[in-house]
Amino acid sequence: MANSTPNIVVLISGSGTNLQALIDAHDRGELPANLSAVISNRPNAYGLERAAAAGIPTEVLDHTGFDSRELFDQALQREIDAYAPDLVILAGFMRILTEGFTQHYSGRMLNIHPSLLPKYQGLHTHQRALDAGDDCHGVTVHFVTAELDGGPNVVQAVVPVLPEDTAETLAKRVQVQEHVIYPLAARWFSEGRLRMAQGRSLLDGETLPDSGHIIDSRN
Structure with a gap:
C-alpha cells in the first residue's frame, strides 16, 4: 500500500x-x-x-x-x-x-457507531443518552474486532445534548459529525498514518488514548 x-x-x-x-x-x-x-x-x-x-x-x-x-x-x-x-x-x-x-x-476494517464508545454499544444510542441525562453525546470510528462495537477507537466527535433534544434532533447533530470523522479516519489509513497493533489504534506511530482522537464540536 x-x-x-x-x-x-x-x-x-x-x-x-x-x-x-x-x-x-x-x-x-x-x-x-x-x-x-x-x-x-x-x-x-x-x-x-x-x-x-x-x-x-x-x-x-x-x-x-x-x-x-x-x-x-x-x-x-x-x-x-x-x-x-x-x-x-x-x-x-x-x-x-x-x-x-x-x-x-483484522487491522483493515473500520466501523462507525453513533455513541461515544464504549458507551451505548448496540442500538437506540441517542435515546439511551437522553434517558441517562448525558450532557454530551457523539460518534466513534473504530477498528472492527470480534466484539460488537468493541474494537479500539480511532476518532470520536463530541456533540452537546440540548435540553430540548429528542432522539431525532440529537441523531441529526451526530450525523453531521459522522460525515466529518469517517472520511478523516479513512484518509489517515490511506496515507499510512493509521494502523492497529496489539489491540490499540496508532496514529503517526503514537498510541491513541482509549477514546481515540477527540474532535469536540461543543465550542
Missing part, C-alpha cells in the same frame, strides 16, 4: 449517507484512495444508487439467501477479496459479523 493508491471496499445496508461523505471527500481530493466497490446485503439499499452515480462498481449479496451467518460471511469475504482491498469500511452495514470474518480483516 505504501507505493500505490490503496483500495477501499464499502459495505452498506441502507441509504448510504456515510458512503456519500466518503465519495464527496474523494472527489474533493481529500481521500487518496480508490473506492473500488460498494457491496450491500439489501438489494433496495439507496446507497447502491449513490455508488452507481459516482461510477463505483456495486455488488448485492442478499443475506436472506443463506442458511447461516457463517455461510453469508464466507460468501461476502469472497466478494470483498475479489477487489483486493487494503481497507474495508462498514457504512451502515447492519450485520453482526462472525469472528472468522473479523479476524480475516
